[in-house]
Amino acid sequence: MPTKKGTQASGTRRAPASGPTSGGRAANQRADAQRNRAKMLAATVTAIRKNPDASVADIAAEAGVGRMTLYGHFQNRAELIDAALAESIERGEEVLREVPLDGEATEAFRGLVASSWVLVDQSRALLAAAQKELPAARIREMHEKAEARMRGLLLRGQREGAFRSDLPVTWLLTTTHVVMNGAAEEVRVGRLDPDDAPWFIEAILIPAFTVTGETDPR
């Protein structure tokens, strides 16, 4: 007769973080379990950074943990990605929350971009992976807050005349995104120094968003 049976069976459903969003913390969770969970989340980011389509095995290895241990915390690959991205974004929010948004719009924008770019650089690979694993809605949901903040700032800038109004905010927003991502990519391939990146980004965006002459309305 086996000493214990189904330990894993019941344990598998550990981390009953019901909705994948926030954790409902399993009342009794051992300390090292939490550590491991954190390790895996971190490993997910770094592993995917190295290899955009890393397998679950790769990630587990990166975390220095057995593959099955990982499955003890997350039911499937998708749930793992989801959790990793959620945590990554949450961590980003903590930073972004501190950025002062009042005062001169251009200046605030500069600050927000500087802070955002680092975060983008860190988790853009993960984001890409998530896009082919999670429903688009879920991803948008997670970015909601960050996106709203940027959009709000852009909008205010337009109203105050700091930013041009002949283009929709949407376009300013995606432009900001793509330029930051482009910089991240350039850093990755070694064509750009990470420290210079924020400056390069501003050097493009500020002039682009700040009208001087009239811009040929077709």
Next chain:
Amino acid sequence: MPTKKGTQASGTRRAPASGPTSGGRAANQRADAQRNRAKMLAATVTAIRKNPDASVADIAAEAGVGRMTLYGHFQNRAELIDAALAESIERGEEVLREVPLDGEATEAFRGLVASSWVLVDQSRALLAAAQKELPAARIREMHEKAEARMRGLLLRGQREGAFRSDLPVTWLLTTTHVVMNGAAEEVRVGRLDPDDAPWFIEAILIPAFTVTGETDPR
């Protein structure tokens, strides 16, 4: 006794387009075979546009052709992608070649971007697929001409004072790329009208590349 044997075996190495770049045209190639080859190449583009990681079976289906027929023309998935991308780029070159590059740099840039953007929009999905299937060197090789053209124009613009010189050409170049790609993506998700795209792109790039005041040299 089989009537014919190894028909395919010898036929498999058909399309001996030695170097995958240009075709050395197998002396005797039946007309419908060429048509089919073209169909498959076209199907590769459209299939991958729909689903970034379409299988060989998917592509064959899209081309209205048996999977094995496809393997009769291309040994690997990689070779298929390579051929499709090469053809796509070659077709693009034919267009780009016609764009006048002399005269006012800003104006030439405007024209080049307008022509390029359409091409980017058409084959960016394929490009993405190629990036995880082909060696990076091969891809750069294929883009060589197009990239050189754009870089040359940018450089001339800088020398003539039309474009700002406080940023490396490299950065201007990647900025151009990412903004075009961003526009393509926006079109894809329906947030941007394809006809407006070129204008939106210029609206960002021209002011960004054309210095008016001094740009705070750090």
Next chain:
DNA sequence: TACATCCTGTACACCGATGCACGAGTTTTG
């Protein structure tokens, strides 16, 4: 017409990734 060329499907071997089952060991926690 006659033959080389091409298309077709089916069937199969192979590979890598996912996820489950089991049966231990090992560490925390009370």
Next chain:
DNA sequence: CAAAACTCGTGCATCGGTGTACAGGATGTA
């Protein structure tokens, strides 16, 4: 200390994609 919680590995079933083998039917070309 002892039970509960957790880790770990091996093995296995499954699935989807790739590429090969074979064998006959269809079609273009000379």
